[in-house]
Amino acid sequence: MSENEEKGVVCVTGGSGYIGSWLVRLLLDRGYTVHATVKHLNDEKETKHLEALEGADARLHLFQIDLLDYNSIVAAIRGVSGVFHLASPCIVDQVHDPEKELLDPAIKGTKNVLTAAKGLGVKRVVVTSSISAITPSAKWPADVVKAEDCWADLEYCTQKGLWYPVSKILAEKAAWEFSKENGLDVVVVNPGTVMGPILPPALNASMLMLLRLIQGKFSTLVQHVHVSILLSGLIITPLNGIDDGVDLVVGCTETYEDFFMGSVHVKDVALAHIMVYENPLASGRHLCVEAISHYGDFAAKVSELYPDYNIPRVPKETQPGLLRSKTGAKKLMDMGLEFIPMEQIIKDAVESLRSKGYVS
Protein backbone atom coordinates (compact mmCIF):
# COMPACT_ATOMS: atom_id res chain seq x y z
CA MET A 1 0.00 0.00 0.00
CA SER A 2 1.31 3.47 -0.78
CA GLU A 3 2.09 6.03 1.87
CA ASN A 4 -0.56 8.56 2.93
CA GLU A 5 -3.32 6.20 1.87
CA GLU A 6 -6.15 5.84 4.45
CA LYS A 7 -5.28 2.64 6.29
CA GLY A 8 -7.76 2.26 9.09
CA VAL A 9 -7.56 2.66 12.84
CA VAL A 10 -4.98 1.09 15.17
CA CYS A 11 -4.02 1.44 18.82
CA VAL A 12 -0.46 1.85 20.15
CA THR A 13 -0.13 1.23 23.89
CA GLY A 14 2.87 3.05 25.34
CA GLY A 15 2.59 5.51 22.45
CA SER A 16 4.38 8.21 24.46
CA GLY A 17 7.52 6.07 24.90
CA TYR A 18 10.75 5.92 22.92
CA ILE A 19 9.76 3.16 20.49
CA GLY A 20 6.04 4.00 20.74
CA SER A 21 6.55 7.58 19.50
CA TRP A 22 8.43 6.35 16.43
CA LEU A 23 5.74 3.79 15.74
CA VAL A 24 3.00 6.42 16.03
CA ARG A 25 4.98 8.66 13.67
CA LEU A 26 5.43 5.98 11.00
CA LEU A 27 1.80 4.88 11.29
CA LEU A 28 0.58 8.47 10.82
CA ASP A 29 2.96 8.84 7.83
CA ARG A 30 1.34 5.77 6.30
CA GLY A 31 -2.18 7.11 6.65
CA TYR A 32 -3.34 5.24 9.74
CA THR A 33 -5.58 6.80 12.35
CA VAL A 34 -3.89 6.11 15.69
CA HIS A 35 -5.20 5.68 19.22
CA ALA A 36 -2.04 6.25 21.27
CA THR A 37 -2.07 5.54 24.99
CA VAL A 38 -0.21 7.58 27.59
CA LYS A 39 -0.10 7.24 31.36
CA HIS A 40 -1.00 10.85 32.10
CA LEU A 41 -3.00 12.89 29.59
CA ASN A 42 -2.35 16.09 31.49
CA ASP A 43 1.45 15.69 31.37
CA GLU A 44 2.83 17.57 28.36
CA LYS A 45 6.02 15.48 28.50
CA GLU A 46 3.93 12.52 27.40
CA THR A 47 1.72 14.25 24.86
CA LYS A 48 3.34 17.28 23.21
CA HIS A 49 5.84 15.39 21.04
CA LEU A 50 3.01 13.20 19.75
CA GLU A 51 0.66 16.11 19.05
CA ALA A 52 3.47 17.77 17.05
CA LEU A 53 3.72 14.85 14.59
CA GLU A 54 2.58 15.35 11.01
CA GLY A 55 -0.98 14.10 10.62
CA ALA A 56 -1.62 14.20 14.38
CA ASP A 57 -4.17 17.02 14.15
CA ALA A 58 -6.54 14.92 12.11
CA ARG A 59 -5.63 11.31 12.88
CA LEU A 60 -4.13 11.02 16.37
CA HIS A 61 -6.29 10.38 19.42
CA LEU A 62 -4.73 10.14 22.86
CA PHE A 63 -6.07 7.90 25.63
CA GLN A 64 -5.01 7.66 29.25
CA ILE A 65 -4.56 4.08 30.40
CA ASP A 66 -3.26 2.13 33.34
CA LEU A 67 -2.25 -1.40 32.39
CA LEU A 68 -4.09 -2.74 35.45
CA ASP A 69 -7.28 -0.79 34.70
CA TYR A 70 -9.16 -2.95 32.20
CA ASN A 71 -11.82 -0.34 31.43
CA SER A 72 -9.24 2.30 30.52
CA ILE A 73 -7.75 -0.16 28.01
CA VAL A 74 -11.17 -0.98 26.54
CA ALA A 75 -11.77 2.73 25.88
CA ALA A 76 -8.47 3.02 23.97
CA ILE A 77 -9.02 -0.12 21.89
CA ARG A 78 -12.68 0.37 20.98
CA GLY A 79 -13.05 0.95 17.23
CA VAL A 80 -9.58 -0.20 16.13
CA SER A 81 -8.70 -3.12 13.86
CA GLY A 82 -5.17 -3.61 15.15
CA VAL A 83 -3.28 -3.16 18.41
CA PHE A 84 0.44 -2.66 19.01
CA HIS A 85 1.10 -3.49 22.65
CA LEU A 86 4.32 -1.77 23.74
CA ALA A 87 3.46 -0.41 27.19
CA SER A 88 5.56 -2.04 29.89
CA PRO A 89 6.32 -0.87 33.39
CA CYS A 90 9.44 1.11 34.24
CA ILE A 91 11.40 0.24 37.37
CA VAL A 92 12.23 3.16 39.57
CA ASP A 93 14.67 2.03 42.24
CA GLN A 94 15.73 -1.55 42.69
CA VAL A 95 12.75 -3.85 42.74
CA HIS A 96 11.58 -4.48 46.28
CA ASP A 97 8.27 -6.00 45.26
CA PRO A 98 8.79 -7.47 41.79
CA GLU A 99 5.22 -8.75 41.64
CA LYS A 100 3.60 -5.42 42.24
CA GLU A 101 6.13 -3.09 40.66
CA LEU A 102 6.97 -5.02 37.51
CA LEU A 103 5.43 -8.44 36.96
CA ASP A 104 1.75 -7.60 37.52
CA PRO A 105 1.65 -4.63 35.14
CA ALA A 106 3.66 -6.50 32.49
CA ILE A 107 1.78 -9.79 32.64
CA LYS A 108 -1.72 -8.74 33.75
CA GLY A 109 -1.36 -5.69 31.51
CA THR A 110 -0.71 -7.94 28.50
CA LYS A 111 -3.67 -10.16 29.43
CA ASN A 112 -5.90 -7.09 29.83
CA VAL A 113 -4.88 -5.74 26.43
CA LEU A 114 -5.45 -9.09 24.73
CA THR A 115 -8.77 -9.69 26.49
CA ALA A 116 -10.02 -6.25 25.44
CA ALA A 117 -8.75 -6.81 21.89
CA LYS A 118 -10.51 -10.15 21.62
CA GLY A 119 -13.76 -8.79 23.08
CA LEU A 120 -13.77 -5.83 20.71
CA GLY A 121 -13.08 -7.87 17.57
CA VAL A 122 -9.52 -6.69 16.89
CA LYS A 123 -8.03 -8.56 13.93
CA ARG A 124 -4.35 -8.71 14.97
CA VAL A 125 -2.28 -7.75 18.02
CA VAL A 126 1.45 -7.10 17.71
CA VAL A 127 3.10 -7.64 21.10
CA THR A 128 6.48 -6.04 21.82
CA SER A 129 8.56 -8.59 23.65
CA SER A 130 12.35 -8.39 23.83
CA ILE A 131 15.61 -10.22 23.35
CA SER A 132 15.27 -10.52 27.13
CA ALA A 133 12.77 -13.28 26.42
CA ILE A 134 15.44 -14.99 24.23
CA THR A 135 18.63 -14.48 26.25
CA PRO A 136 20.13 -15.32 28.80
CA SER A 137 19.74 -18.91 27.75
CA ALA A 138 22.91 -20.72 28.84
CA LYS A 139 21.52 -24.17 27.99
CA TRP A 140 21.25 -23.25 24.29
CA PRO A 141 23.78 -25.28 22.24
CA ALA A 142 27.03 -23.33 21.93
CA ASP A 143 27.37 -24.08 18.21
CA VAL A 144 23.89 -22.92 17.22
CA VAL A 145 22.97 -19.28 16.53
CA LYS A 146 20.19 -18.11 18.85
CA ALA A 147 16.95 -17.59 17.02
CA GLU A 148 13.22 -17.31 17.58
CA ASP A 149 12.98 -20.85 18.97
CA CYS A 150 15.30 -19.93 21.84
CA TRP A 151 13.72 -18.85 25.16
CA ALA A 152 15.49 -17.11 28.02
CA ASP A 153 15.98 -19.30 31.10
CA LEU A 154 13.23 -18.28 33.53
CA GLU A 155 14.75 -20.14 36.48
CA TYR A 156 18.16 -18.51 35.99
CA CYS A 157 16.60 -15.03 35.67
CA THR A 158 14.42 -15.54 38.74
CA GLN A 159 17.34 -16.83 40.82
CA LYS A 160 19.49 -13.86 39.81
CA GLY A 161 16.66 -11.38 40.39
CA LEU A 162 16.67 -10.28 36.75
CA TRP A 163 13.09 -9.06 37.04
CA TYR A 164 12.89 -7.23 33.72
CA PRO A 165 13.71 -10.39 31.71
CA VAL A 166 11.36 -12.35 33.97
CA SER A 167 8.58 -9.87 33.16
CA LYS A 168 9.23 -10.06 29.42
CA ILE A 169 9.41 -13.88 29.39
CA LEU A 170 6.19 -14.27 31.37
CA ALA A 171 4.33 -11.52 29.49
CA GLU A 172 5.24 -13.07 26.14
CA LYS A 173 4.31 -16.56 27.31
CA ALA A 174 0.98 -15.19 28.57
CA ALA A 175 0.38 -13.65 25.13
CA TRP A 176 0.99 -16.97 23.35
CA GLU A 177 -1.22 -18.84 25.80
CA PHE A 178 -4.03 -16.32 25.37
CA SER A 179 -3.71 -16.47 21.59
CA LYS A 180 -3.91 -20.29 21.60
CA GLU A 181 -6.82 -20.52 24.02
CA ASN A 182 -8.89 -17.72 22.51
CA GLY A 183 -8.00 -17.84 18.83
CA LEU A 184 -6.66 -14.27 18.77
CA ASP A 185 -4.15 -13.45 16.03
CA VAL A 186 -0.97 -12.44 17.93
CA VAL A 187 2.42 -11.67 16.38
CA VAL A 188 5.52 -10.84 18.46
CA VAL A 189 8.55 -8.60 17.85
CA ASN A 190 11.67 -9.23 20.00
CA PRO A 191 13.91 -6.15 19.67
CA GLY A 192 17.53 -6.00 20.77
CA THR A 193 18.93 -2.86 22.41
CA VAL A 194 17.09 -0.03 20.68
CA MET A 195 18.88 3.21 19.80
CA GLY A 196 18.63 6.14 17.40
CA PRO A 197 16.93 9.53 17.26
CA ILE A 198 14.89 10.48 20.32
CA LEU A 199 11.38 11.91 19.93
CA PRO A 200 10.11 12.18 23.56
CA PRO A 201 11.59 14.78 25.92
CA ALA A 202 12.73 12.06 28.38
CA LEU A 203 15.48 9.50 27.86
CA ASN A 204 14.51 5.85 27.89
CA ALA A 205 16.77 3.19 29.35
CA SER A 206 18.54 1.96 26.22
CA MET A 207 19.51 5.49 25.16
CA LEU A 208 20.57 6.19 28.72
CA MET A 209 22.87 3.16 28.49
CA LEU A 210 24.58 4.73 25.47
CA LEU A 211 24.80 8.09 27.23
CA ARG A 212 26.55 6.45 30.18
CA LEU A 213 28.96 4.69 27.86
CA ILE A 214 30.00 7.85 26.00
CA GLN A 215 30.32 9.73 29.27
CA GLY A 216 32.81 7.06 30.26
CA LYS A 217 31.01 6.28 33.45
CA PHE A 218 29.54 3.08 34.75
CA SER A 219 28.36 4.45 38.06
CA THR A 220 27.46 8.05 38.26
CA LEU A 221 24.89 10.72 38.87
CA VAL A 222 22.52 11.50 36.04
CA GLN A 223 20.77 14.82 36.06
CA HIS A 224 17.23 15.40 34.85
CA VAL A 225 16.41 11.99 33.59
CA HIS A 226 12.69 11.34 33.76
CA VAL A 227 12.42 7.59 33.56
CA SER A 228 14.47 4.93 35.23
CA ILE A 229 14.14 1.31 34.34
CA LEU A 230 15.82 -2.02 34.42
CA LEU A 231 16.21 -2.76 30.76
CA SER A 232 18.88 -3.98 28.44
CA GLY A 233 21.21 -4.54 31.36
CA LEU A 234 20.71 -1.23 33.04
CA ILE A 235 19.96 -0.91 36.72
CA ILE A 236 19.04 2.61 37.66
CA THR A 237 18.44 3.58 41.24
CA PRO A 238 17.02 6.89 42.41
CA LEU A 239 18.94 8.70 45.09
CA ASN A 240 17.24 8.68 48.44
CA GLY A 241 15.60 11.96 49.27
CA ILE A 242 15.88 13.46 45.79
CA ASP A 243 12.57 14.95 44.75
CA ASP A 244 10.62 13.68 41.74
CA GLY A 245 13.00 10.79 41.15
CA VAL A 246 14.65 12.85 38.42
CA ASP A 247 18.20 12.51 39.71
CA LEU A 248 19.42 8.98 39.51
CA VAL A 249 22.40 6.85 40.24
CA VAL A 250 23.22 4.52 37.40
CA GLY A 251 24.92 1.25 38.09
CA CYS A 252 25.59 -0.82 35.00
CA THR A 253 26.94 -4.28 34.68
CA GLU A 254 29.83 -3.37 32.45
CA THR A 255 29.37 -6.23 30.05
CA TYR A 256 25.58 -6.62 29.99
CA GLU A 257 26.27 -10.34 29.90
CA ASP A 258 22.68 -11.31 30.71
CA PHE A 259 21.03 -8.70 28.52
CA PHE A 260 22.84 -7.72 25.33
CA MET A 261 22.39 -9.62 22.09
CA GLY A 262 22.70 -6.85 19.50
CA SER A 263 21.60 -3.33 18.71
CA VAL A 264 18.83 -2.11 16.45
CA HIS A 265 17.76 1.28 15.09
CA VAL A 266 14.56 2.59 16.65
CA LYS A 267 13.12 3.30 13.20
CA ASP A 268 13.71 -0.33 12.17
CA VAL A 269 11.93 -1.55 15.31
CA ALA A 270 8.92 0.63 14.47
CA LEU A 271 9.04 -0.58 10.85
CA ALA A 272 9.23 -4.21 11.97
CA HIS A 273 6.05 -3.74 14.00
CA ILE A 274 4.24 -2.36 10.95
CA MET A 275 5.57 -5.08 8.65
CA VAL A 276 4.42 -7.93 10.87
CA TYR A 277 1.08 -6.20 11.33
CA GLU A 278 0.47 -5.68 7.62
CA ASN A 279 1.81 -8.99 6.33
CA PRO A 280 -0.92 -11.61 6.68
CA LEU A 281 1.70 -14.36 6.46
CA ALA A 282 3.66 -13.06 9.46
CA SER A 283 3.43 -15.38 12.45
CA GLY A 284 5.27 -16.20 15.66
CA ARG A 285 8.24 -14.36 17.13
CA HIS A 286 10.54 -11.98 15.21
CA LEU A 287 14.04 -11.34 16.50
CA CYS A 288 14.77 -7.70 15.64
CA VAL A 289 18.50 -6.86 15.67
CA GLU A 290 20.80 -5.47 12.97
CA ALA A 291 23.10 -8.40 13.85
CA ILE A 292 23.64 -10.71 16.78
CA SER A 293 26.66 -9.13 18.40
CA HIS A 294 28.43 -8.64 21.71
CA TYR A 295 28.30 -5.52 23.87
CA GLY A 296 32.10 -5.37 23.49
CA ASP A 297 31.70 -5.07 19.69
CA PHE A 298 29.25 -2.24 20.21
CA ALA A 299 31.44 -0.37 22.72
CA ALA A 300 34.47 -0.76 20.43
CA LYS A 301 32.54 0.71 17.49
CA VAL A 302 31.39 3.69 19.58
CA SER A 303 35.01 4.23 20.62
CA GLU A 304 36.22 4.02 16.99
CA LEU A 305 33.58 6.51 15.77
CA TYR A 306 33.98 8.91 18.68
CA PRO A 307 37.63 8.70 19.82
CA ASP A 308 37.29 11.94 21.77
CA TYR A 309 34.88 10.35 24.21
CA ASN A 310 36.38 8.44 27.08
CA ILE A 311 34.79 5.07 26.29
CA PRO A 312 35.61 2.48 28.95
CA ARG A 313 37.41 -0.62 27.74
CA VAL A 314 35.37 -3.77 28.10
CA PRO A 315 36.58 -7.37 28.08
CA LYS A 316 36.73 -9.06 24.69
CA GLU A 317 34.11 -11.67 25.40
CA THR A 318 31.26 -9.73 26.95
CA GLN A 319 28.66 -12.36 25.98
CA PRO A 320 30.52 -15.65 26.42
CA GLY A 321 28.98 -18.37 24.29
CA LEU A 322 26.82 -16.07 22.16
CA LEU A 323 27.44 -16.84 18.50
CA ARG A 324 27.59 -13.71 16.37
CA SER A 325 25.44 -13.61 13.23
CA LYS A 326 24.81 -11.04 10.53
CA THR A 327 21.45 -12.63 9.79
CA GLY A 328 20.02 -13.13 13.26
CA ALA A 329 16.87 -11.32 12.20
CA LYS A 330 16.46 -13.51 9.10
CA LYS A 331 12.68 -13.69 9.45
CA LEU A 332 12.32 -9.92 9.23
CA MET A 333 15.00 -9.70 6.53
CA ASP A 334 13.09 -12.22 4.43
CA MET A 335 10.03 -10.00 4.81
CA GLY A 336 12.05 -7.14 3.27
CA LEU A 337 13.48 -5.28 6.25
CA GLU A 338 16.94 -3.92 5.43
CA PHE A 339 18.48 -3.21 8.82
CA ILE A 340 20.36 0.04 9.41
CA PRO A 341 23.93 -1.04 10.33
CA MET A 342 25.45 -0.59 13.80
CA GLU A 343 27.66 2.32 12.69
CA GLN A 344 24.66 4.37 11.54
CA ILE A 345 22.65 3.41 14.65
CA ILE A 346 25.45 4.80 16.82
CA LYS A 347 25.84 7.98 14.73
CA ASP A 348 22.09 8.72 14.75
CA ALA A 349 21.86 8.02 18.47
CA VAL A 350 24.89 10.08 19.47
CA GLU A 351 23.86 13.01 17.24
CA SER A 352 20.42 12.95 18.85
CA LEU A 353 21.93 12.96 22.35
CA ARG A 354 24.12 15.90 21.27
CA SER A 355 21.28 17.86 19.67
CA LYS A 356 19.20 17.49 22.81
CA GLY A 357 22.07 18.70 24.97
CA TYR A 358 22.70 15.46 26.88
CA VAL A 359 26.32 15.46 25.74
CA SER A 360 28.58 17.96 23.95
Ligand SMILES: NC(=O)c1ccc[n+]([C@@H]2O[C@H](COP(=O)([O-])OP(=O)(O)OC[C@H]3O[C@@H](n4cnc5c(N)ncnc54)[C@H](OP(=O)(O)O)[C@@H]3O)[C@@H](O)[C@H]2O)c1
Ligand atom coordinates in the same frame (compact mmCIF):
# COMPACT_ATOMS: atom_id res chain seq x y z
N1 LIG B 1 14.38 0.16 24.49
C1 LIG B 1 14.84 -1.05 24.30
O1 LIG B 1 16.05 -1.28 24.12
C2 LIG B 1 13.87 -2.23 24.26
C3 LIG B 1 14.36 -3.48 23.86
C4 LIG B 1 13.51 -4.56 23.79
C5 LIG B 1 12.17 -4.40 24.10
N2 LIG B 1 11.70 -3.18 24.52
C6 LIG B 1 10.27 -3.09 24.85
O2 LIG B 1 9.67 -2.08 24.05
C7 LIG B 1 8.60 -1.47 24.75
C8 LIG B 1 8.79 0.04 24.77
O3 LIG B 1 10.05 0.33 25.37
P1 LIG B 1 10.71 1.79 25.29
O4 LIG B 1 12.17 1.60 25.25
O5 LIG B 1 10.05 2.60 24.25
O6 LIG B 1 10.37 2.31 26.76
P2 LIG B 1 9.71 3.65 27.28
O7 LIG B 1 10.17 4.82 26.50
O8 LIG B 1 9.94 3.67 28.75
O9 LIG B 1 8.17 3.41 26.99
C9 LIG B 1 7.36 2.58 27.81
C10 LIG B 1 5.93 3.02 27.64
O10 LIG B 1 5.05 2.21 28.45
C11 LIG B 1 4.21 3.05 29.24
N3 LIG B 1 3.85 2.40 30.50
C12 LIG B 1 4.68 1.85 31.42
N4 LIG B 1 3.99 1.36 32.46
C13 LIG B 1 2.68 1.60 32.21
C14 LIG B 1 1.47 1.34 32.92
N5 LIG B 1 1.47 0.75 34.12
N6 LIG B 1 0.32 1.75 32.36
C15 LIG B 1 0.30 2.37 31.17
N7 LIG B 1 1.41 2.64 30.45
C16 LIG B 1 2.59 2.25 30.96
C17 LIG B 1 5.06 4.29 29.46
O11 LIG B 1 4.29 5.38 29.83
P3 LIG B 1 5.03 6.65 30.53
O12 LIG B 1 5.93 7.24 29.51
O13 LIG B 1 3.94 7.54 30.90
O14 LIG B 1 5.77 6.08 31.72
C18 LIG B 1 5.71 4.46 28.08
O15 LIG B 1 4.84 5.07 27.17
C19 LIG B 1 8.58 -2.13 26.14
O16 LIG B 1 7.63 -3.19 26.12
C20 LIG B 1 9.98 -2.67 26.28
O17 LIG B 1 10.01 -3.77 27.18
C21 LIG B 1 12.52 -2.10 24.60
